[in-house]
Amino acid sequence: MALPTACALIAVLALPGGPAQADDAAPRVDLRVLVVTDGGPAVDAIAAELDTAGTPYTEVDLQQPGRPVIDAAFLADTVEGRPRAKYQAVVLPNDNPFSTGSPEMAALATYERTYGIPQVDAYTYARPEVGLQYAVGSGYAGSLDGVEAQVTTVGRAGPFGYLDGAVPFEDNSPSVGESYAYLSQPAAGADFTSYVDAQIPGRATRGSLVGEYRHDGRRELVVTFVYNRYQQQFRLLARGIVEWMTGGVHLGASRNxxxxxxxxxxxxxxxxxxxxxxxxxxxxxxxxxxxxxxxxxxxxxxxxxxxxxxxxxxxxxxxxxxxxxxxxxxxxxxxxxxxxxxxxxxxxxxxINHTYTHAFLGCEQDVSVVPWRCATLPDGTTKWVSRNEISDEIATNRVWGQVSGLPLDNTELVTGEHSGMRLLPQQPTDNPNLAPALADNGVTWLASDNSREVGQRQLGSATTVPRYPxxxxxxxxxxxxxxxxxxxxxxxxxxxxxxxxxxxxxxxxxxxxxxxxxxxxxxxxxxxxxxxxxxxxxxxDPRPHFIHxxxxxxxxxxxxxxxxxxxxxxRLFADNTPVVNLRMKDIGAELSKRSVWKSAVESGDVTAYRIGDTVTVRAPATVAVTATMPAGTTRGTAAFGQPYAGKVSAWVTGTPLPLVLTLPPSAVSGTVHGGTGDAPATNETAPRARVPAGVLRQVPYSRER
Known part of the structure; x- marks a missing residue:
């Protein structure tokens, strides 16, 4: 293993009890999630949550020919004489997406027992094999459209403590089935704890929707409702699913x-x-x-x-x-x-400077026709608004604001109608005079329309900040x-x-x-x-919304x-999970750091692992690292990160020195709670996820000035 150099950021996270030290007897567990998908919406939703937060994961598509075989070698190996678990958690489409007697499921079960790795069953039906009674008879199987589920007392004290309690299921259209769920109580003798439940229709009892099943030396998060990445019920629970599977120690971060x-x-x-x-x-x-x-x-x-x-x-x-x-x-x-x-x-x-007159700063508009078109010069080329005209619009508005005492940030700019940037169909390219004018005026953050351009891009000295209309x-x-x-x-x-x-x-x-x-x-x-x-x-999603x-x-x-x-x-979130209200330049910086981080993770430039009580993260010094840790984590004698949703998280900028973070005693974990013995993994094949018929989604029609 290469020694760290000045060009690498090293983050060491240690439990209390002196300087960070590796336990010679402890295995190495990489901070990466294994996501096994069958193409269904539930696994896709969890993968999207990991992706958005910046939490590294490896995806294996069971439908893909030539996919990797999930065996002992795929899951674990030895690095410098130390056993290594390659994944800190496993996400499966259900509790057993393989055929009866599958050696892959057996390998996963052995891996989870050996290293204390938790497993998320993205969507499965209630039955004793997942610690629940069959839904038929004593429970319920059917639509939950419009039902308000609740986080249980244990759930609020645990991974879903950022919620106030209510988990409403969407009911956006009376003609569309948007949810399907199994509600059931724990099976006799099962070590099962429900985190989210709902009233069983026609009964005085409640049934689990999300719960932890401890058995066979393993831990499973059992989810018995189907969802997609856009539905509110999943969005409310997504953070808790990730915190449960990672024990609250993971790369990446999330805010509202x-x-x-x-x-x-x-x-x-x-x-x-x-x-x-x-x-x-x-x-x-x-x-x-x-x-x-x-x-x-x-x-x-x-x-x-x-x-x-x-x-x-x-x-x-x-x-x-x-x-x-x-x-x-x-x-x-x-x-x-x-x-x-x-x-x-x-x-x-x-x-924010929105230019002096709200002039259109792209091509000169010929409004003699509807829709308008770009005016042209005698040689047929586009007639552009000049660099000086653009600069005057920016500078004159800025001067008025400064004279009026407005608390401006001169690096931010919103042009009228997001003009100057390409606009289909009339203006397929940027005004070539825009970028120089932005540089002339020190503009580094330029608003763009997310309905036209979803991602950030560079325009001269400025980086765009997409806004939702x-x-x-x-x-x-x-x-x-x-x-x-x-x-x-x-x-x-x-x-x-x-x-x-x-x-x-x-x-x-x-x-x-x-x-x-x-x-x-x-x-x-x-x-x-x-x-x-x-x-x-x-x-x-930090991107701002705009109105007029x-x-x-x-x-x-x-x-x-x-x-x-x-x-x-x-109504939905606890006080420890407030709305984060950033100004434009900070939103732009957040999006830019995410982009750099994502590229570094995908290219393999980021590695992170835990050995005993110590976690080490390596990344290039030019890459800001994003991490979420338990509350009480310290950096030297100072608190690490900013508190949010019961955890702390931060971007850590590159430094040639090791960064040592100390986890609080409450974060000591890693043992499997409840369940002993060597019972074999269940080999019953779980059902194919029942997918909602659809979700009503209205795409905004951009009407701006």
Whole structure:
């Protein structure tokens, strides 16, 4: 084994009792998870959770010809004379996905007994072989759509302690079966502890949905409901599944992130015309069609926003266009009560430069046609907005903000409509003048539209930060306007809509019927947008959401959705698992570190293992390491990491010196609890997972300015 050098980061995690020392009699256990999949959604969901958190795993696809054979040599070997377990946990599609008498299952059982390795049964049915009674008769097998399960007292004291208790199962569509589960109590004599349960229909008893079965010197986490990676019930439990299988010591980390950018602050947004089905003053209407009727926040709206933030302990990011205030003062004898109020309350918000006039910074637009097209020079080449014009938009807006005392971070920028970057179909390439202008102004974080570009990319000096568009439209200040436009977009031509949903069935779902303009916003759009945004929050996804200042004006239609997300989170999670509300540059940095970490893990540049009470992590010094440890872990005499969900976690930047972390006494683990003897592994084949018929998912139709 190569000795560590200055080019490697070495993290040593030791139990108390003096300097970190390796136990000569202890085996080495690598911090990597073995994921065995049969192509079903449950294993895919767990793998996605590991992937998002940055926890290394090896996947074996049972359906893949030529796959590795899972035998003793695949699972363990010897390194420098010490036995090595190559995986700290095993995830299987069910308790035995192999054929009867399979030597692979026997090898796994022996491996788990020998090294104390836990096994997750991603989805299996209730029966004595997994420590449960058969569901037929005393239990239940069927749909759990709309049922609210609960974390048990033991579950809250253990791996699911970050939850407040409720685990609601989704019921998004009455015509779609979204869940299937077996509810059952422990079998007679079984050493089984339920962590999550639900009421058995028609009975006074509750049945397990997630529980630990200890037998045969082994530990299994038995999950008896099917799920996919997007469903709320899985997203709520995913963290606990990982913490159970790793004992709370693993690479990678997870948070519940939520950030909201409000674009066009100080400007006015054009209003949707319900008769013309377009937005007068914007490019979706024919030139000269209709009369613009702009929407602009008032001082009262600004005051409401500040108070709402204080009440919710949440901060919005205001992306501002200073020309909106300058023009308003010119038209109103120097008066702009909105700007005055926002400047007084400037430190209650975060601020982002959104350019001075919200100009389109890509190609020069020819709006004589609908849809618009890029203007061209006489030789047929694209006519681009110049470097100086782009720089003026950035710099002039910045100066106004500095004079007004806004707490800006000049490395952040949101261009109008995310312009300057490629935009299909009209502008398939970036404006070549954008990158130089960004560098001229010290911009290193540039907002992009996640509905157009999912990942980060480099654009000159700047790295993009993808933002989720909320389906709360920029051109709607009132709920009825929002619903009318929503109906136009999401209904068929036969129903009076645009037919966009018919033309793009792969990305847009048609409504079965137009929504009622009086009740449709509250009854349909708000719950749907809340569910979509909450899904991002529960998915360890830091990317921000963006709305517009018009949505904080008039009917203030954004707040029901924002309240829905925050209220749902507060109801579901314990106080030790708060919403993490980052500003744009910190979100960009988080995404960038994840990308570098993922590449290092996939290329084999990261190794991590435990020997006795010591865990060692090696990575290149240029790679920040992400790790989650038990609360109370220390780095020298200082606490390690930041507390979250009952654990501590952090990014550790490269250093030529060893990093020594000491685990608290409560973290001493590794022995198998309960169950003795040498009973053979069960060879009964578990059923193929029953997959939900589908989950209603609405892909946002980006309506931005």
């Amino acid at each position: 992130y939520f950030a909201v950018h409000v674009d066009d602050v100080l400007a006015a947004d054009d209003r949707w015309d319900s008769t013309l089905n377009c937005t007068p003053g914007d490019v979706d209407c024919e030139p000269g069609e209709g009369v613009p009727n702009p929407i602009r926040m008032t001082a009262e709206d600004a005051g409401y926003a500040a108070t709402w933030q204080s009440d919710r302990n949440f901060t919005m990011d205001f992306a501002y266009n200073a020309a909106g205030s300058v023009d308003h003062r010119q038209d109103n004898n120097g008066v702009d009560l909105l700007a005055d109020k926002l400047i007084v309350d400037r430190n209650r918000f975060r601020w 909320m389906n709360i439209f920029y051109n709607a200040g009132r709920a009825a306007e929002q619903v009318d436009e929503y109906n136009w977009i999401y209904t068929s031509r036969q129903q009076g809509g645009s037919g966009i949903c018919e033309d793009n069935p792969a990305t847009t779902t048609c409504l079965p019927a137009p929504l009622d303009t009086t009740t449709g916003y509250t009854d349909y759009i708000v719950p749907l947008e809340t569910r979509i945004a909450l899904g991002h929050v529960l998915g360890n 200042q018009s949505n904080l004006a008039e009917d203030r239609i954004a707040y029901p959705v924002l309240n829905g997300v925050l209220d749902s989170h507060a």
